[in-house]
Amino acid sequence: MNLGCTKNQVDAEIMLGTLAANGFELSADPDKAEVVIINTCGFIEEAKQESINTIIEHGELKKSGSCKVLIAAGCLAQRYQGDLLKELPELDGVVGTGEIGKIADICKKLLQPKKRHQRVFISQPPYLYDEMAPRIRLGHSHSAYVKIAEGCNRNCAFCAIPIMRGKQRSRPIESIVAEARQLAAEGVKELNLISQDTVNYGVDLGIRQGFTALLKQLVKVKGLRWIRPFYLYPQQVTDELIALYAGEETLAKYIDMPFQHINDAMLKRMHRLGGKADITALVEKFRSRIPGLTFRTAFIVGFPGETDEAFSELKAYVEEMAFDRMAAFLYSDEEGVPAEQMDGKVDRELMQERQNELLAVQEPIALAKGRALIGRTLEVLVDGAPEETEHLLEARHEGLAPEIDGVVYINDGVAKPGELVKVKITDATTYDLVGHIVDSPSSVPTVPRRAPAVLHR
Ligand code: SF4
Secondary structure, three states: OEOOOHHHHHHHHHHHHHHHHOOOOOOOOHHHOOEEEEEEOOOOHHHHHHHHHHHHHHHOHHHHOOOOEEEEEEHHHHHHHHHHHHHOOOOOEEEOOOOHHHHHHHHHHHHOHHHOOOEEEOOOOOOOOOOOOOOOOOOOOOEEEEEOEEOOOOOOOOOOHHHHHOOOEEOOHHHHHHHHHHHHHOOOOEEEEEOOOHHHOOHHHOOOOHHHHHHHHHOOOOOOOEEEEOOOOOOOOOHHHHHHHHHOOOEOOEEEOOOEOOOHHHHHHOOOOOOHHHHHHHHHHHHHHOOOOEEEEEEEEOOOOOOHHHHHHHHHHHHHHOOOEEEEEEOOOOOOOHHHHOOOOOOHHHHHHHHHHHHHHHHHHHHHHHHOOOOOEEEEEEEEOOOOOOOOEEEEEOOOOOOOOOOEEEEEOOOOOOOEEEEEEEEEOOOOEEEEEEEOOOOOOOOOOOOOOOOOO
């Protein structure tokens, strides 16, 4: 059972691959499993609570199901280690983020009846998978996440990730390129590059401008349509990097760059490098040099010391800059992070109000940007039929990242998952688009789909 972010998902995929490669039979049904592994998230309060509830829920299977061994892996396990065992007696083992490569041995150990006392398998998280690691990918077969590095050297005052994932460790460029080739050979069209601090890639390997050097190699990999990096910190962005984005067809014209705040005093308190002027200049540089760019960012509201004035400045900024995608998160008071000791805590209700206000500013912007695409014909990657109906297909254009952005609903035409087709956009809602296929590799004359032309959300 996998929880949390895409980096955790890659860990889960490696654990599945390692277990299968060591003779374990995998089951999607926890009721039937002898070993149940909950790959937890420990980022913020809500995520921690969800992980604990999931462990307790699956703990019941030890009474009713065939579960003999219940394991907590992932960030919550790394963060709380033995304390998690004390709090949750249903757990048999806690496996840290540095131990996922040993998951098969750990399961074998815990399955031995005499050895089934609670055990902690934790080490400082040195582990970083490579292209040889067995992996069973979750999600769409045509879109894959590739973890290019693990950990983070920064010290953002609200963030517990360095506590759970350690210092930055980058995979060698050769290993990432080898994996990208393998994935392209398996039919992957979209390569999503993930790490905690992507622009800092390679700094620990002594590679100058490592991220740019990596992209220069990845764009040579045949068969990929979009290479989509995530989690760019607004620093170390060179003109060369921007030119690469502008000039390389396979580099998705999509920037994912969380700013967290825009008020200079808040950015300083958050231990974020750079100020409002730097950030604004960077956004304008990206936008002026990369035509058709989609800019995604994220902000935290309610950070200790956030005044009404600072928040109003943020709101006005979101309105003025009109980002294509904007996420707003509530500050979460995390143990062991610098902000925990800070004064000026904002009460939860006010935080919630500010989050709602910021999203309310973004909604008309998102709708207007969607409506501006009506009448345009866009290249989209088909993901497949949505869960709710077989009469539509879900797809995404270059500016729509998997799982975190909206989709293009196709209500007429034929295509298979993983195919790139041309769609004429006929309608838009706040986050989604609607359209019909005008050109597709699978375009054989068939009975057209009859589906509602417009979706109401
Ligand atoms: S750069 Fe990201 S992962 Fe690193 S400390 Fe800051 S918020 Fe956390």
